Amino acid sequence: MIYEMYVDSSASIEKFGFGFIFSSHWEPVKEEFGALTFIYGTIVSSFMALLMSLPISIGVAIFLSELVHKSIRTSLSFLVEILAAIPSIIYGFWGIFVLAPFMRTTIQPFLQSVFGFLPFFQGTMYGTGLLTASIILAIMITPIITAITRDVLKAIPVAQKEAAFALGATRWEGIKMALLNARSGILGGAVLGLGRAIGETMAVTMVIGNKAQIKASFFEPAYTMASVIANEFAEASNEMQISALIEVGLILFGVTFLVNSMARLLIYSVTRNAQ
């Protein structure tokens, strides 16, 4: 698979070399291609999504594994599982028609009035853009991180927590200890979620605004690697453009491969110790 993609993108690799990654020109008409803007969009949106999703996921996982009664736990876990199963196109659709207007009328004016002095929250409010895409991504990766955090928390021996309680620890202090012991597994879950966010295509394409630019403001539209492929591939006008798009795909593949392998190793390390 890697070989196939390398062959198909060789034309663009030969022509642009390493400059491909660092150039921000993307002009199909002049046959000039550089992927910097897309890489930037992908990285920023994914990391922002992770930042939003991680604390919430850990909270839900604790809630599911430690705090609630079994009957609530099963139905709640089921709901979270379904959240993971909804096709991304529906998230995107919902993003355009519900989230984006809500962002434009409520969230973004609020952020601007409170944090307006920061460059991140200035500029025109379109509703769609980096921030909206990150929120959609955060919603989408929360179930994954939650599921893995729950599993690693379960792998921590109960005796440890009981020992803490016996010493007079409060519930939260017991949980905190479990969290500390599970940290590398949780990190693995987070990285796995990051990998998913990096590769997510449809939902992001629909709400990020699709404009190849690098701006400080999170309200501005941006572009990600996955969405440029989705938008331009089928109607690419010349061989070089297709080749360049495949090279973007190759970079995407490489990045997600690295991220996922890392996540797997981290998760394996925790679950193996538990057995």
Add this chain to the structure above:
Amino acid sequence: MTAEKIFKNPKNLKRRKFINSLMILLCFIAAVLTILPLLYIFIYTTQSGITALNIDFFTQLPKPVGEEGGGMANAIVGSGILICLGGLIGIPIGIMSGIYIAEYSKSFLAGAIKFTTDVLSGVPSIVVGIFAYGVVVLSMQSFSAIAGGFALGILMIPTVTKITEEMLRLVPHSLREASLALGVSRWKTTVKVVLKTASSGIITGILLAIARAAGETAPLLFTAFGNSFWQTSIDQPIAALPLQIFVYAISPYEDWHRQAWAGAFVLIFMVFIVNFLVRYVTRNKFG
């Protein structure tokens, strides 16, 4: 040592109790925050979808812009064809590699396959789409249902493999040993005893894979490509439900939006049914 100091000091107790309840409250809020979008998406889609849903949606072809009515019959059939093609590729390969990992887990190859499957499940679907484009579309010189099915098939493999492996591991060893003791050969034991015992679990895995594939859009953009007419021959571009939703959703026409909501509702409904079914089957068996 310090634990005693911290836990026994009465001055700290109030603060610690406060932190305790604060953190538990935060966990609760997190749970609510996660469930909220789900309910919102589900209710919103159902509301907008049901009002737009009618018999025409399932029986008519898409109408051109401006004309009222029309449906997505071709897209529904197209999705069906694509999933069948994908299943033909993905399900046998998935089951077979699952069997290999579970039954022959000591060999080096099994470990390698397991790792590859894990990595494959993390590959963005759009990258799989490019791969299918390179392999099928370029060599056939046209967008086609085969290319779309190929992409979906690859996406199905990890899910099916994983579930097959897990289900086979749940089959008790004594069953295998009993069969082998009767003089049945290794592969016959696997097929007739182990696989049969695990079959309901594997079928749920296949259902999950199908539900996932049915919602995939990204890899179909430049493999199946979409089509607004009846098309049942598999070497031609073909319509698919999620593709149609995508095209309609980003269009500026009110009528198309309504159709897209109806499509979204059908998709989400299917995902729910499959998940409930899977829950039901697995609970009966292992609960």
